[in-house]
Structures are given as C-alpha cells and as structure tokens.
Amino acid sequence: MKQRCSDRRLFQKAGCWILPLVLGMSVVAPSSQAADLNQQLGIPLNNGTLNNTREQADDLMRLGKVQEADGFVAQAIQSWQRALKQYQQIGEVPSQILAYRYLGAAYLQQGQVELAEDAFRRQLATARDRQDIDEQILALNSLGRVLVQRGSITSPLNLFTEALSLAHQIGSPYGQALSHNSLGLFAAGLKDYDRALDHYQQAIEASRRASDPILEANTLNNQGDSYRVRQQFRDATTAYSLALRLAGQHRDRPAQYRAIDGLVASLIPTGGAKTALNLLNQRFQLAQSLEDWQQMLVSQKLLAQLYQDQGDYPRAKQAYQEAIAIARSLQDSQQESILINRLVSLSKKQR
Numbered sequence: 001m002k003q004r005c006s007d008r009r010l011f012q013k014a015g016c017w018i019l020p021l022v023l024g025m026s027v028v029a030p031s032s033q034a035a036d037l038n039q040q041l042g043i044p045l046n047n048g049t050l051n052n053t054r055e056q057a058d059d060l061m062r063l064g065k066v067q068e069a070d071g072f073v074a075q076a077i078q079s080w081q082r083a084l085k086q087y088q089q090i091g092e093v094p095s096q097i098l099a100y101r102y103l104g105a106a107y108l109q110q111g112q113v114e115l116a117e118d119a120f121r122r123q124l125a126t127a128r129d130r131q132d133i134d135e136q137i138l139a140l141n142s143l144g145r146v147l148v149q150r151g152s153i154t155s156p157l158n159l160f161t162e163a164l165s166l167a168h169q170i171g172s173p174y175g176q177a178l179s180h181n182s183l184g185l186f187a188a189g190l191k192d193y194d195r196a197l198d199h200y201q202q203a204i205e206a207s208r209r210a211s212d213p214i215l216e217a218n219t220l221n222n223q224g225d226s227y228r229v230r231q232q233f234r235d236a237t238t239a240y241s242l243a244l245r246l247a248g249q250h251r252d253r254p255a256q257y258r259a260i261d262g263l264v265a266s267l268i269p270t271g272g273a274k275t276a277l278n279l280l281n282q283r284f285q286l287a288q289s290l291e292d293w294q295q296m297l298v299s300q301k302l303l304a305q306l307y308q309d310q311g312d313y314p315r316a317k318q319a320y321q322e323a324i325a326i327a328r329s330l331q332d333s334q335q336e337s338i339l340i341n342r343l344v345s346l347s348k349k350q351r
Helices: 037-041 052-067 073-090 093-109 113-129 135-149 152-172 173-189 193-211 215-228 233-249 253-270 275-291 293-309 311-330 333-350
Strands: none
Touching: 052 093, 073 093, 093 113, 093 135, 113 135, 135 152, 135 173, 152 173, 173 193, 173 215, 193 215, 193 275, 215 233, 215 253, 233 253, 253 275, 253 293, 275 293, 293 311, 293 333, 311 333
16 A cells, blocks of 8 residues: 555655755645645635636545545646646636645655656746745745755755745744755755754744644654764654654654654664664554555564664564565565565574
8 A cells, every 4th residue: 555645735745855864854834724625725706717617626636635645646646737727727826826736746756856846936936926925935945845856056045045034024933934944954965964953943943833743843853863963862862752742643644754763763873772673663553553554664674674783583584574575565576575685694694
C-alpha cells in the first residue's frame, strides 16, 4: 500500500525537499487556518460563474484530493489539470491559484521538479495580480524551496526574504514561521548552523503564536537535524522528543517517523541503543497499524541494522527475514536483493 500524505496547503510529505545534510520539512498550511475544501472552492450564489462547468471543476478538485490521499498522485494530477482548464474557461481565478498550489505539490511528489517550479511560478504570478498576500507568502516559500532543489542560491534567499517581509507587513505569524523555517533550512544547507538555529527558534515561536502544532513539529525536527549535525545530541534529543509528542497528538505521521528516526540517530552515539530499539519497535507498530507497508519495510531495515551493530545476530537475522518478506509483498525486487545480500553477509559473520 502506498504511503498516505496528509492534506496540507503546499508540499506534502515529510522530507519533500532535501538540502545537504539536512532533511527539509514539508511546507504546510496552518492547522488553525486550514479551511474545508468546500469553503476554499465556495463562491457566492448568483454571481454568474456557479454553473455546470464550475460544479464539475469543484468536483474534480475534491476527487483529486481523495486520489492523492489514497496514494494515486498521477491520477490526482490529471483531475487537477482538468479542473484548472475549466476554471480558466470561466475566469474563476481564486480556484486557479488553489489548483496551481495542489499541482505544484503533486509534481514534487512525482519528482517532476520543472513542472512544480512552473506551477508555483503561476501561483505566485496570479496571487500578485490579485494582490493576495497570503497566497504570495505560500508561493514564495514553495518556489524558493524548488529552486534550492535545482541548485540555485541567490534566488531562493531573495524569495524567502520577501516572504518574511510580507508576513511581517500583514502581521501573519504563520507566514513568519513558514518563512523563518525556509530560511533556516537554506542556512543549514550552506552549513551555517548558527544562523539556521536562530531562524528555527524564531519559526518555533511564531508557529506557537499561530497555534499551528504541525508546523512547530516540523520545525523542531529541522532544529534537531542541525543540532545532530553539530553533535549536540542532548539538544537534538530534546527537539526530536518535542516534535514526536506534537506529531503524535495531531497525527502527523511523516513528522512522527522523522522524529523517531532523528531520536534513534541521536541516542545511539550516546549509549542509548536500548531506547533506540524501543523507538524503532514503536515505529514499526505505528506503520503496521496504518497498514503502511513501505514504512514497515523501513522500520524492519533499521531494526535489523541496529541489532546487527549491537551484535545481536539472531534478532538481526529475524528482522532481515521479515524485511525481505515485506519487500516481496511490495514487489520491490531491488530492496529484496539488498536485504538478501545483507542477510547472507550476516550469516557469514556468525560462522
């Protein structure tokens, strides 16, 4: 079963973009401001556009969100492309912005970075035409992160800085949190961890003012990453632990997985292997409860490696065997081959 993505206003999926040595967070809409899709698409009656075309386009937007949630991102893209064309036909601009936002996020999930960039540029241009500052802040952050993926340096910095300026201009704590988080990830990618940690702290404080625990959890994970790279493992553990608690309370599964992985990586160097094993078992149980086979596979691989590193070869062998079975059920021949080779190598060590 494909891993589900939670419904956010921009990027979906933890780790949507990756900077050197630093796992990026997904850009998400404030949970306190997130509107029902019907509200986002709603327009007043009797304004001349609420006709069959509009209703069909709205239905396609909703269908796309269902398809995305079920892991069928390519089909979701097709639905949103069709909806966008219909919105363009009737001149319904606000919904065009929403469609561009959804398409940009979906293209990123598919690894189609150029198409994602184009969608976010169109989102930004349309938002500017409408003088919609909230949408500009979202689009500037999205576009900047895509450009970072494409190796740009100056342009993303300018975009993030503009977004932060706009957020201060309209007094948006969520926009400030999102933009500081982007600037933190940007600085971390340049290995300027002092600057990154300063931005993360400001992002955490702003996300609390915005009452957005999901954004706060993702920022805490980013903060933990920077502490861990600097081998400040106690600080990293604190950040990841807070992220795990918030993500668990608000069912942000990608952030939960990421917090557990960060905790494990921070505990092992400080002699916390036993706690790390307990966390990985929790990770597997979470994935199993969600029937998330891909994350079950990741969990078993991590368990097998940790057991092996601790010299517990029988448990490592069992974990590898279970991981191989999951890989076969997923028809992932590449992972199956890698795991079989590791199991063979482990068997040789036991002789």
